[in-house]
Amino acid sequence: MSRMQNVVIETVKTALGWVPAQWLPGGTPDPLIERRVALGRQDSRLDGPAKVTGLARFAAEVPMERLCYGALLHSTVTRGRIARLDTAAAEAAPGVVLVMTHRNMPRIGTLALIGVSDLSAVGNSSLPILQNDEVRYNGQVVAAVLAETQEQADHAASLIEIDYAVEAAKTRFDDAKAAARTPASILIERNHVLVGNAAQEVDRAAHRVDNLYRTPGHNHNAIELHAVTVAWQGETLLVHDATQMIAPSANALAKLFGLKKQQVRVLSPYVGGGFGGKGLWDHQVVAVAAAKLVGRPVRLMLSRESVYRMIGGRSPSEQRVAIGADADGRFNAIIHTGYSVMPPYGACPEQYTMCSRALYNAKSFEIVQHHVDLDIVPNTYMRAPGEAIGTFAIECAVDELAHQMGIDPIELRRRNEPERHPLSGTAFSQRALTTAYAEGAQHFGWERRLAEPGARRDGEWRIGMGCASGSFPYARMPGAHVRLTLRRDGTVNLSCSAQEMGMGTSTVQVQHAADRLGLPVEAISFDMGDSALPAGSMAGGSSQTVSLAAAIMAATEKLTGELLRLAGNDSPLAGLRARDVQLVDAGIGDVADTARHESYRSILTRAAREEVSVIAAGSPPLEMLKFAMHSSSAVFCELRVSEVTGEIRIDRLLGSFDCGTILNPKTAASQFKGGMIMGIGLALTEETLFDARNGRIMNATLADYHIPVHLDVPEIDVIWTGIPDPRSPLGARGIGEIGITGVAAAIANAVFNATGKRIRDLPITLDKLL
Amino acid sequence: MNPLSYHRALSTADALSRAGDGAARLLGGGTNLVDLMRKGVERPSALVDVTALPGTIEATAEGGLLIGAAARNSAVAAHPLVRSQYPMLARAILAGASAQIRNMATVGGNLMQRTRCLYFQDAAASRCNKRIPGSGCEAEGGFNRYHAIIGTSPSCIATHPSDMCVALAALDARIHVAGAAGMRTIPLVDFHLLPGDRPDIETLLAPGDIILAVEIPPSPVARNSAYRKVRDRASYAFALVSVAAGLSVREGSVEDVRIAFGGIAPKPWRAFRAEAALRGGPATREAFEAAVIEELAGATPPPEAAFKVELARRTLVAVLTELSGSDR
């Protein structure tokens, strides 16, 4: 993001400040907030039966004739050039169809990086893909093999001989800090925020904490491995992909291979977990190019190791948080600064300071992030990028301050709860974090916590409780389209290129459409996962649900107008305008006079129409600029630490969420719980072992990279305020990512309460507690 | 993975004749060997499957147990005689891997499993004296948190990762081996070798040898025994430190004791010194402390594993203290 964009965005925000709230989308709260029938019900996932019975077909399972299988070879050095490349043995190996290296890969351009300025861009790396002999990071793809079977491809790939002319590489975080860049903005926010003189305020404060927090790099580990099955059919390209970004991927591939948009079709009806990692990476491009060269369909499923080597994860970070407070605990100053990795060819800024802009009031602020440039696989979005690790730092700091001052940490937070956004002064659309804390504390039994560390024991185990706030911004993507087709029999089909990664997208939107249209859920079907359908939004930033909801809202309005026109003068609705009616009982009714109603079936029959179909896009998401919109949560943890071994066992975890309307408690609870389990990994077990000597990830397997296993995960309780957000479609805000935020801090704070040891370095492994 | 041939041996003689060929490897459950073949660490051109050889678990005449090499880890852990007479063995096995892996893994394969050193497993890019003698040891100065603190050499600091073997070491188990020269028996504590300057030679097995069975002698002290494994997550992780111990106390003094450590040495580490220090002495916390300090006096941990000295001390003291309590 450039300085220029800072100016543009801030100008728009200022201009919006003059527009009355009612003029903006959401100014009049969505009527469905009050009128829920299917919404709010625990409907089971529509995709459940297909997945349980194995009928759901994932990208690596699509059958195709004459298919060949791909294997990739990764660089084993970090920087340098390929000095010698011998593919003869691989080419001669049984079953080999193609060995593709920079020598014979078709010449193509580079991908445009994902960014807020260009919503159609999806690249995670702007490095050339097999275009030259240069190696920029350890694990970069240097060759691909196609063969008749996967085993033949794997074997042949192992026969390729490469010597590298190695060059010096930047691999050490600490060394690279000196040359760190300070970008003008982080996403759409100004990066460097200075309000008052925070440094001086901290120095002068009656109470202060000032510490460094470190979090390691993480890798993506979705169950489904990244995979594509690709076929060129004449001049059109068919890509069965596992992606969170169907429409923009199709556009990007079209651009890269010189095709028209309509010539590329990306299909991704099911994704076996995305978490930010299932975007456009090198493997799709390699598969498409290789398929072109051999004139056959290609399947390329990454090995688990390949996922580690070529799909970026979460950046490591070093964060400083300082808080100054007066004698009453009111914050004079918040300082949140730090370093994370973002190579110039990467896209994700790991926005760990975002949470500190909205969580607390303070007299002064100093916030800034620095980007360290390393020669690594570009890090990317990973569930709550920024907030997951940012909340660790600030929420531990608040706990440290509370302990120092002898105040209950919830009370300290309450004293600093903002009325309006602490930096911009804009109103919150809705915020009830204090309520979430109160309800959470009661549910959890927080009053049983002893403030003194190490005061509770059970044999060799010391028991502690901790809490922390989670936070995640609301986002709605502009430009999500949906097609809505109403048939004479009263059934409705929705379609758009949305993605289903297992979170219940279609289930919830069917519930939504049912209520919006006054129909039972059985009457609604939802086709998705195909770029040939109207372009939905990507699944990212916890934004898909409201983005699609806004599009369905717009389509419904359009449909209503269309139906009133068709109804004409012979209808009981004659003379009514769109704003006078509502959609109820499988038809249109007068809001003022319930007797005036005509069913869809009747309208269409009279108009001699089989169906009415409209396409619409959601309104521009101006509410995001007009209001401060955040979800927040209060996370509670009780755990035990062995005095003998330092082992930690979490006994209980509770999340109390304030995320607007909960559309489906069943799917929502699994999103929250899944996020919280990832939070356990962040706190206790996960760490990419990046060997700085050679820039190589050493634990590229699920045996050596520790995600939490069943025995690490306790009973997790999830509750929510359920208070609707009057400014958003359905009153809802995103829930996909907030679950992970705050969890690491709640755990670290509980560890402190149990042992008196403050661990500021994740993961909290047992050796740190001996 | 390289192209290879596969043969399922139906008799020991059949297996021996096939295994004699140096390029062949024996295949148990494949949970370790196949992984290493995928990574290019192991490159056999022939596999001889030995899972059809005896895998029975029987009582011996003198009151011990004879466990066929093909017995699955889960079957051993579940066996009533194992559970009643050698509880630490059942617990050690159950503390390892996952249920699925234990269902596949054989006793022979478990004895022969190779180190989890990350650099050993990274044939594509890392130097390793165990894989290629003389090439160097990348774990030194690298990630060595899971590495050994005792019994190492300048050429290799890797640990033996097995849990089962730690219990077997404490139980004085003997390995029955068939080879070109006939049958022989090797005490488990001698079976695995320290690295010295040949870390690639890990056991006393000669090429072509086959493990047929593991014999455990009767061991009264094993009735009061425990296995405690300390690791980075609650399950499905290798030991940072583990302790197998059996203790009998009479009138406050140690009548008999068996101690072995896992996770700290290149082989299952039988703590002979600590045992000798304890035998006949008082069964007190102080005595346990003194014994383990003596055992680990020679420890030379690599930087990331330095904590294991303290962890091993604490874990052993806790285990013995608990065993002495329940014995009284």
Ligand SMILES: Cc1cc2nc3c(=O)[nH]c(=O)nc-3n(C[C@H](O)[C@H](O)[C@H](O)COP(=O)(O)OP(=O)(O)OC[C@H]3O[C@@H](n4cnc5c(N)ncnc54)[C@H](O)[C@@H]3O)c2cc1C
């Ligand atoms: C993810 C993961 C986690 C694990 N966690 C643990 C853990 O926590 N604790 C633990 O102890 N173990 C753990 N293991 C290791 C597991 O115990 C071993 O992989 C298993 O015991 C090996 O047995 P196998 O029969 O599958 O051996 P194979 O893989 O078939 O063979 C291993 C070796 O033994 C040789 N061999 C097999 N049978 C014989 C025989 N009869 N005579 C001579 N040589 C023979 C083979 O040639 C090969 O070299 C884990 C493994 C994995 C994959």
Ligand code: SF4
């Ligand atoms: S410790 Fe041993 S196994 Fe590991 S790299 Fe060094 S020599 Fe190889």
